[in-house]
Amino acid sequence: MNSSLPADAAVRSVKPKARQGRAAKQKILFLLIAIAPSYGGYLLFTLYPNLLSVYYSLLSWDGISAPKFVGLDNYIALFQDKYVWRALLHNLFFMAIVPISVIFVSLLLGYVLANKRYRGTPFFKVLFFFPNVLSTVVIALLWAFIYDGSFGLLNGLLRLVGIPIGTYYWLGEKKTALAAIVPPYVWGGVGLYVIIFMNAMTTIPKSLYESAVLEGAGHMTRLFRITMPLIMPLIRVSALFLVLGSLKGFEKQMILTNGGPAGSTDVIGLYIFNLAFGAEYHNYGYASAIGMFLFVILVTAKLLMDKFLPDRSVEY
Structure with a gap:
């Protein structure tokens, strides 16, 4: 056993x-x-189309006839295309203004709501977030009505305060059309970041603000010296999303102006769309080459932001 x-x-x-x-x-x-x-889903709808775009960028193809392999000719034509650089310049304009405007306004509103303790704070949160519920098309059409020369709200307010603006079409003039597209982007983006920043601010110990008040610090000093350093990682991620969105977004431009007047509001994304699916052109190969160029710009912007924006919060 x-x-x-x-x-x-x-x-x-x-x-x-x-x-x-x-x-x-x-x-x-x-x-x-x-x-x-x-x-x-990622492989089928993201990675595979991107790899296919690399192949398409080496072709001359209208989507119907037999494709013709042209090698790097599309990329050579890209760097010689003045409309690409004009569109890229407009993208850089939005990248320089929209993220800073959205973050600054969102920080101010979030700070006020988080520290003033208004009785109607929940209502203001819903009010500020309301534009994010609307679709891009609705936002663009709403601002198109505001900018309308004959019946627009903006011209009506200017006439109300005594400015003889007449029937000025803000989206129809080259000198104002590009700048007029900035407010729709800011108005449509502020609400989400107000909620995000406000929720982050409520986690900051009140003792830090009380100590700053005893030392005579005003609201702006507390915002820039206490609040922003403590939520800097969140600001950094928000700036990244806004910068990349400004570089690749084109929906509002397409609805408001379709790149006009005379290309004064054209951006890279809209230029690619019109080349591939527009009424005048059907050049998928060249559009794909510009798309690869935009991809390189997006990756470069991401790497530069990783290098120059701080990724750690300050601890007091």
């Missing part, structure tokens, strides 16, 4: 190992099943 004990002990030691092996396999299988839909 004693001779059988080592064999029984060996069998018992093998069973836990077998159970652990089955459990590990089941865990791996569960993880694969769980991530398969998201990764499948």
Whole structure:
């Protein structure tokens, strides 16, 4: 009987190992099943089209006739295309103004709501967030009505305060059309970041503000010396989203002006769209080459922001 004990002990030691092996396999299988839909969607709708765009950028193709391989000719034409550089300059204009405006306004409103403790704070949160509920088309059409020369709200307010503006069409004049597109972007983006910044500010210890008040610090000093350093990682991520969105967004420009008048509001994304799907052109190869160029710009912007924007908050 004693001779059988080592064999029984060996069998018992093998069973836990077998159970652990089955459990590990089941865990791996569960993880694969769980991530398969998201990764499948990413591969099918993001990675595969991007890789296909690289191939298309080497072709001369209108989407109907047989494609013709042209190598790097599309990229050579890209760097010689003055309309690409004009559109890129407009993108840089939005990138320089929209993120700073959205973050600054959102910080001010969030600071006021988080520190003043107004009775109507929940109402203001809903009010500021309301533009984010609206679709891009609705926002663009709303601002198109505001800028209308005959019945627009802006001209009506200017006439009300005694400015004889007449029937000035803000989106129809080259000198004002580009700047007129900035307010729709700011108005449509502020609400979300007000909520984000406000919720982050409520986690800051009140003792820091009380100490600053005792030392005579005003509201702007507290905002820039206490609040902003403590939520800097959040500001950095918000700036990243806004910068990349300013570089690749074109929906509002398409609805408000379609790049006009005379290309004064054209941006890279809209130029690509019109080249590929517009009424005059159907050049998928050249549009894909410009898309690859935009991809390089987006990656470069991301790397520069990682290098120059601080990624850690300050601890007091």
